Amino acid sequence: MRSDSKRKKRTWLRVTGIVILFMLICTGVYGYSVYKSLTDAVDTMHQPIERELSEKRMEEVTFExxxxxxxxxxxxDERKGDRGRSDTMIVLTVNxxxxxxxxxxxxxxxxxxxxGHGxxxxxxxxxAFGGIEMSMATVEDFLDIPIDYYLQINMEGFKDIVDSVGGVTVNNDLDFTVDGNHFPKGEITLNGKEALMFSRMRYEDARGDFGRQLRQREVxxxxxxxxxxLSSLTNYQKIFSALGKNIKTNLIFNEMVDIQKNYRNAAKTVEPMSIAGDGKLIKDIYYFIVPDEEKQRVQDELREHLELQ
Incomplete structure (x- = not known):
């Protein structure tokens, strides 16, 4: 009886060991697959720029x-044979x-x-005049802060990014209809195509570009x-593929890892900012004019957030 009992225990241990080994192998393969997909996407996304350290920085940022x-x-909006224009410009400062x-x-x-254009x-x-480098230099001068990194998003492909995470839920503060698609006021869930239409709409909103900016930030x-x-991790291949095809950045893989490790709690609180001004026609061209005192207010708030003296 004891011998049979010992044999049963040994058999149970072997089976358990095999199951555990199988689970470890599967976990390792899954982990490697996630890592490989991520690094491949980041390699595709990475696009270095020819730009020296900003004059507004004493030394480079250290994520550690x-x-x-x-x-x-x-x-x-990228077009064939045309660099396109940056119809959306958003500055993030992370503290x-x-x-x-x-x-x-x-x-x-x-x-x-x-x-750089005079x-x-x-x-x-x-x-349109000078690509990423000229955009970064111009925004630096306008806001009087260093722009450390850039993230370029292909707006046509943005819908693929939204679809890759299974759609998004936003809070819509304006009831409107665009191209037969109705966007009711309140909390709504959007697929990629709808999210792109939602974030681009401008003419049905009396606030014009400001209303569009609010919707872009929501998305x-x-x-x-x-x-x-964590629920989106099951779609990691689709997510990483969409990111790799539609985003360019000067961040490298190790920097992204450091940001995730050292700055992730900051992402829990995103504080929207806006800049006030007035529309004005100059030689029959519409411009948005920001008063000096308003520009100074925004500059001071951003510089304080970046802990610049």
């Missing part, structure tokens, strides 16, 4: 020291000490000096929140 940093997000992110939408018609024009024309925040959830 949890230093505040900034990112310029550009939503670009891990305050555990907050400030998100400023810059109206695309804002009149300012285009650094002219005053709409701020979104900087991208971006929803994507970040949904993409960071």
């Amino acid at each position: 020291k949890k230093e505040p940093f900034s990112v310029l997000m550009l939503g670009v 891990p000490n305050q555990n907050t992110i400030k998100m400023l939408s810059i109206p695309r018609d804002t009149r300012t000096e285009i650094v 002219s005053e024009d709409k701020i979104n024309h900087a991208y 971006i925040q929803a994507v970040i929140k949904k993409g960071a959830s």
Whole structure:
């Protein structure tokens, strides 16, 4: 009896060991698959720029020291044979000490000096004139802060990113209809195509570009929140593929890992900012004019958030 009992125990241990080994192998394969898909996507996304350290920085940001940093997000409508224009310009400042992110939408018609082009024009024309580098330099000059990194999003492909996370839920503050699609007021769930229409709509909104900026921020925040959830990890291949095809950045893989490790709590509190001004026709061209005192107010708030002296 004892011998049979011992044999049963040994058999049970062998079976248990095999099951545990199988689970470890599967976990390892899954983990490697996730890692490989992520690194491949980041390699595709990475696009370095020819730009020296900003004059507004004494030294480069060190993520290990949890230093505040900034990112310029550009939503670009890419066209064949044409660089396109950055119709969406959003500046993020990230402060891990305050555990907050400030998100400023810059109206695309804002009149300012285009650094490196020798002219005053709409701020979104900087991208058409000189690409990422000129956009970063122009926004730095306009806001008087260093722009450390950029994130360029292909707006046509943005719907793929939304679909990859299974759609997003946003809070809509305006009832409107575009191309037969009705967007009721309140909390609504959008697929990729709907999210793109929702974030682009401008003419049905009396607030014009400001209303559009609010909707863009809603969608971006929803994507970040949904993409960071554990439930979305099951779609990692689709998510990473969509990111790799539609996003360009000068961040490298190790920097992204450091940001996730040292700054993730800051993503829990995103504080929207806006900049006030008035529309004005200059030589029959519409511009958004920001008064000096308003510009100074925004600059001071961002500089304080970046802990710049």
